[in-house]
Amino acid sequence: MSAAVGYATKWGALPTLTGAPTHYCAGCEHGTLTRLLASAIEARQARERAVLVSSVGCSVLAHEYLNVDAVQAPHGRAPAVMAGIKRARPDLLVFGVQGDGDAVSIGLLELVNAANRGEPISIFLVNNAIYGMTGGQMAPTTPAGMVTTTTPNGRDVATTGRPFDATRLLLGLDGPAYLRRVFLPVAPTGSADVFNARGALDGEAAIRHAFEVQERGGFSFVEFVSTCWVNWKVSILESKRYAARVLAPLFPPGLYRDRFGVEAR
């Protein structure tokens, strides 16, 4: 799309996006992440060699929106499929989008072992602290006290354990080369009706760095703290405030490991 006379396009259409309308709920971070992935793929000029492995959950239809080759893995098995593709074709840029129910619950074994082997793949975990697509059941990442359809009185940590921190689990392994957690939603500021968009800008940089680490032969993992206002049963902006108040202290954003020093440059 060309700009009007006297104007230059600063940001415009991305060829890596197919343009299909998204199935995501209004204000969902999955949509934001799709644009960030497209932008990072184009920044690395990797559209022709990028392979998306989508998981099961709300992330499953990412191949509808990203104009790259894609494989849909069985529930939780995306890291194993990614590792296979990467071993067969090391020239490809292999990345996956997984939700917390997929990666941290049913697929934890694949995630941990792929990380432990240090497979050169990039995994992007969307942690919205709940099972979004299946109707709002408790996930391993659900904060204590949160009401879900399977914990109607709030999550009881005495019987269901404490919220699962995937990034710090992987930090205990020697395999991963790049571990980062980003707070992706718009975040409240001192002013009641102004939010900041730092998460989206940080997220784009984190994805570019994860791809760079993969091309240098390391395992990269970025966790995106996200929201699910429909299943949290709050308004869109209230879900962003809740995420900043409850999820950000529980899952502190930051750079957890950067073995190749890609953030320094």
Next chain:
Amino acid sequence: MVATVSDALPRAHVSVDAERCKGCDLCVVVCAPRNLRLRPEFNRAGYHPVEFRYQGDRGECTACGLCYWVCPDFAITSVDRRVP
């Protein structure tokens, strides 16, 4: 100082695809000068889409692009900057 044609043009232009917009409000709340607002009319999907105004409640659009980056539905199709 002599006013030129470019002085008369707004500094930036944001294009919105109203049919893609789901009215989630994210671009509205990240826009510091308040150049975006939800329209009272519905689009075909039944949402109130955003509209762009050159002059917001708190100033003029600076083409910062935050609305473009947070939009989950790619409804902010482009951010254009005036050529100096």
